[in-house]
Amino acid sequence: MQPPLVEMRGIRKAFPGVVANDGASLELRAGEVHALLGENGAGKTTLMNVLAGLYRPDAGEVLIGGRAVEIRSPGRAIALGIGMVHQRFKLVPGFTVAENVTLGMKEPRFVFHPRSIEDSIGAFARDRGLPVDPRARIRQLSVGEQQRVEIVKALWRGAGILIMDEPTAVLTPREVRELFGVMNRMAAEGKAVVFITHKLSEVMEIADRVTVMRHGRRAATVEKAGTSPVELATLMMGRGHKAPACDVHAGQPGPVVLEALDLEAEGDRGERALRGLTLEIRAGEILGIAGVAGNGQRELAEAIAGLRRVTAGSIRVGGTDVTNAGPARAIDAGVGYIPEDRLGTGLAAGMSVAENLIMKAYRGAELSTGPFLRRGRTVEWSRRLAERFRIKTPSLDTPVSSLSGGNAQRVLLARETASRPKLIVAAHPTRGLDVAATDHIRAILREQRRAGSAVLLISGDLDEIMALSDRIAVLYEGEILGTFPCAGADLERIGLMMGGVRTSGPAREGTTVPSCMRRHGRLRTK
Amino acid sequence: MFVIERRAERSALFRFVSPALAVLTALVCGALFLKVSGFDPLAVYGGMWRGAFGDAYGLSETIVKAIPIALCALGIAVAFRMNLWNIGAEGQLYAGAAAAAWVALSFPGAPAAFVLPAMTAAGMSAGALWALLAAVPRAWVGANEILTTLMLNYTAVFLSEYLIHGPWKDPAGFNFPLSPAFSEAARLPAFGDTRIHAGLIFALAAAAALTVALRKTKWGYELRLVGASPAVATYAGVGIARHVLVAMAVGGALAGLAGMTEVSAITGRLQYGLSPGYGYSAIIVAWLAKLSPAGILAMAFLFGGLLVGGYAVQFIGVPAAAVNMLQGAMLFFWLAAEFLGRYRVALRGRPREVR
Numbered sequence A: 001m002q003p004p005l006v007e008m009r010g011i012r013k014a015f016p017g018v019v020a021n022d023g024a025s026l027e028l029r030a031g032e033v034h035a036l037l038g039e040n041g042a043g044k045t046t047l048m049n050v051l052a053g054l055y056r057p058d059a060g061e062v063l064i065g066g067r068a069v070e071i072r073s074p075g076r077a078i079a080l081g082i083g084m085v086h087q088r089f090k091l092v093p094g095f096t097v098a099e100n101v102t103l104g105m106k107e108p109r110f111v112f113h114p115r116s117i118e119d120s121i122g123a124f125a126r127d128r129g130l131p132v133d134p135r136a137r138i139r140q141l142s143v144g145e146q147q148r149v150e151i152v153k154a155l156w157r158g159a160g161i162l163i164m165d166e167p168t169a170v171l172t173p174r175e176v177r178e179l180f181g182v183m184n185r186m187a188a189e190g191k192a193v194v195f196i197t198h199k200l201s202e203v204m205e206i207a208d209r210v211t212v213m214r215h216g217r218r219a220a221t222v223e224k225a226g227t228s229p230v231e232l233a234t235l236m237m238g239r240g241h242k243a244p245a246c247d248v249h250a251g252q253p254g255p256v257v258l259e260a261l262d263l264e265a266e267g268d269r270g271e272r273a274l275r276g277l278t279l280e281i282r283a284g285e286i287l288g289i290a291g292v293a294g295n296g297q298r299e300l301a302e303a304i305a306g307l308r309r310v311t312a313g314s315i316r317v318g319g320t321d322v323t324n325a326g327p328a329r330a331i332d333a334g335v336g337y338i339p340e341d342r343l344g345t346g347l348a349a350g351m352s353v354a355e356n357l358i359m360k361a362y363r364g365a366e367l368s369t370g371p372f373l374r375r376g377r378t379v380e381w382s383r384r385l386a387e388r389f390r391i392k393t394p395s396l397d398t399p400v401s402s403l404s405g406g407n408a409q410r411v412l413l414a415r416e417t418a419s420r421p422k423l424i425v426a427a428h429p430t431r432g433l434d435v436a437a438t439d440h441i442r443a444i445l446r447e448q449r450r451a452g453s454a455v456l457l458i459s460g461d462l463d464e465i466m467a468l469s470d471r472i473a474v475l476y477e478g479e480i481l482g483t484f485p486c487a488g489a490d491l492e493r494i495g496l497m498m499g500g501v502r503t504s505g506p507a508r509e510g511t512t513v514p515s516c517m518r519r520h521g522r523l524r525t526k
Numbered sequence B: 001m002f003v004i005e006r007r008a009e010r011s012a013l014f015r016f017v018s019p020a021l022a023v024l025t026a027l028v029c030g031a032l033f034l035k036v037s038g039f040d041p042l043a044v045y046g047g048m049w050r051g052a053f054g055d056a057y058g059l060s061e062t063i064v065k066a067i068p069i070a071l072c073a074l075g076i077a078v079a080f081r082m083n084l085w086n087i088g089a090e091g092q093l094y095a096g097a098a099a100a101a102w103v104a105l106s107f108p109g110a111p112a113a114f115v116l117p118a119m120t121a122a123g124m125s126a127g128a129l130w131a132l133l134a135a136v137p138r139a140w141v142g143a144n145e146i147l148t149t150l151m152l153n154y155t156a157v158f159l160s161e162y163l164i165h166g167p168w169k170d171p172a173g174f175n176f177p178l179s180p181a182f183s184e185a186a187r188l189p190a191f192g193d194t195r196i197h198a199g200l201i202f203a204l205a206a207a208a209a210l211t212v213a214l215r216k217t218k219w220g221y222e223l224r225l226v227g228a229s230p231a232v233a234t235y236a237g238v239g240i241a242r243h244v245l246v247a248m249a250v251g252g253a254l255a256g257l258a259g260m261t262e263v264s265a266i267t268g269r270l271q272y273g274l275s276p277g278y279g280y281s282a283i284i285v286a287w288l289a290k291l292s293p294a295g296i297l298a299m300a301f302l303f304g305g306l307l308v309g310g311y312a313v314q315f316i317g318v319p320a321a322a323v324n325m326l327q328g329a330m331l332f333f334w335l336a337a338e339f340l341g342r343y344r345v346a347l348r349g350r351p352r353e354v355r
């Protein structure tokens, strides 16, 4: 039998503190679209960066056409016919399309770009279904067009193996259709296309084979024709993945604290990040948001905290309307917010522990009189918080930037819970923390629930969501696809929904036919 | 290959040494310049020292010059603390001077108890308004305050020149560009027979008030928060736009106050060349003092001495621009020292391929 076009065996790649790839393997065949699936942090991007020569693996080998190769640099990868379209494009904004395509190549020199070269790049792109104006400057192009330039760049250098890292995340549905056309055409020409995505429907539509990664290694490689979204979701989360015991607690949920109705909001790039999102949380309840990163989590948290304008819908906290009211009024209404970006948004890195601890409370009568801060009280206040939350710091005057991650996060939680907020929005509260800190942070959140706060928990870690939440809502492309009580939650369905498959069931009325279940014929024109 | 890397920690010693080092290096460079131009650097510096600090008169004149510099620097330091580059103190000073002059000229017969407070209020308001002309576009549409405050400097200077060449020209002034002299009541009192005037009290009071406000008030805390990170401040519910307006207005009011004291105490009229660049010296003073109010008082005194000393050596032919050059060199070396305090330049081999 002919050897596979690419074979990666036992790839290991560790970063300080994490092992991103731990014995990962992958085979690619000529003429296939190969989907790479896996939860956030499963190691997909790292594995592909190894193939593209950006990372050197700590162990393992790569074979191309059956011959072991050492891919020491991106240049070497290109020479081997491997091209990669990164999630963040690597284009020079001020240069033209043609200059970017030829940049770094020996021939032709990119500084001299006679019309003939521009024209041939234009024709080359058009022939492959990737129309771009070779003379346009990158910064004038839309995201979709820039992606086309990246693909043209890889193909122009003769890539026979094209890796695309979450290419559809930034595209409109029409652009996705066009991209799929291009991918099919490349496969038909005998190239191998690696397609990373989180959307099961896309996998079912375009892939020939699927490799599922979990915890840095391959969970399985399956033929698309012989699998189903259900199987893929189960593979992603782990077979026999027993739902971790839900944290059942005695208290009855109280009155509704957060009421978000039909929220619509734009993301930073102007895309529609929230699309009619509706949810409700009661006092004494933790609602976990499950979902693949980038489906509107950040925008949802920011909208509730008053940091992002919503374009439609309303937000009420404890009966007060805080829709587009700004952060100060959200704070006054009782919203505590633990942002995902701790040292960029939640903590002033250069300021002291004490100054960070009073950041939400200094306006109150307890810490100030008239325009003056009460120095004695603020010191006492921060000393008490530091003690209660076991913040390890040389002194209260130490800048937060020199605390460990876990202690910095304790500062943040101490502050946000100190004023007994009605609602706590916690985004990835334990990301990057060690076991002890993680347990502590979770204990704090549980205690807040016991004290009657409503908690909105956003996390990429399904185990964490199961461990903390009373109810779980699945967020996909800015919408809640379903809400489940944690006890007895069907992990398989949650996994499917995270991949965009709407399933029918008691959790949600109305049945949507999962589009991905319909088999699509491949358009192969030889 | 040279590379520039960030230092993990700023060395504590450096933080205190860098302003002194900057002043010294600037003096050494100035000495080289003087030598090349055919002067004896030691004689020139000696002359400057004696002129500025050598006798009671020199000292009093040094303080006279230090007053407007200190007031302007205290004001712009507030904006600098939140990374707002208000370099418009010069224009705000002129706006304040013109407004104070307008009050003095409009009420020639009024008693001091009315006219001095009125001039003070007018000067401070005009300075604040002038600053707000730049602050409002900055707060609402993000217009770059460096450009707007700089441009408004020229506008204010030319506006006051227009006034003294045109509508406010002294009919008895032999066609010189001056306004009529103010009434005695509109003159700020001086101490003894020196020219040191009540503006000194304003400067000391402003420094004290700012020290308290920055350390002990919610406003000072918020200012620090905005300066540390606008994103975090927004997250904490602190309105950035409001702070931009307030910080600029405070700066403008203090610069306007400097303008008022100059016309009221020193010149007694609005006239050409009111400020030899006090508003610009103030920028250097604020940075060399690391934005601390007490430090600003000390640095302003030093810069006042530089001006007076510079006048003192002009009679031996040292050009007036030498003083400006020294000031500029101090800022330059201070910036360099700060940079080296934060980063270091290291010599590196070419990066090796990892094995």
Ligand SMILES: Nc1ncnc2c1ncn2[C@@H]1O[C@H](COP(=O)(O)OP(=O)(O)OP(=O)(O)O)[C@@H](O)[C@H]1O
Binding pocket: A015, A016, A018, A019, A020, A038, A039, A040, A041, A042, A043, A044, A045, A046, A047, A293
């Ligand atoms: N340059 C790096 N330095 C340190 N850690 C890294 C680096 N790149 C990746 N990691 C870590 O390695 C793990 C795997 O990351 P990787 O980006 O490969 O995941 P992924 O499967 O592509 O996830 P996603 O779906 O979120 O893109 C993660 O824990 C990540 O934080």
Ligand SMILES: [Mg+2]
Binding pocket: A044, A045, A046, A165
């Ligand atoms: Mg990735």
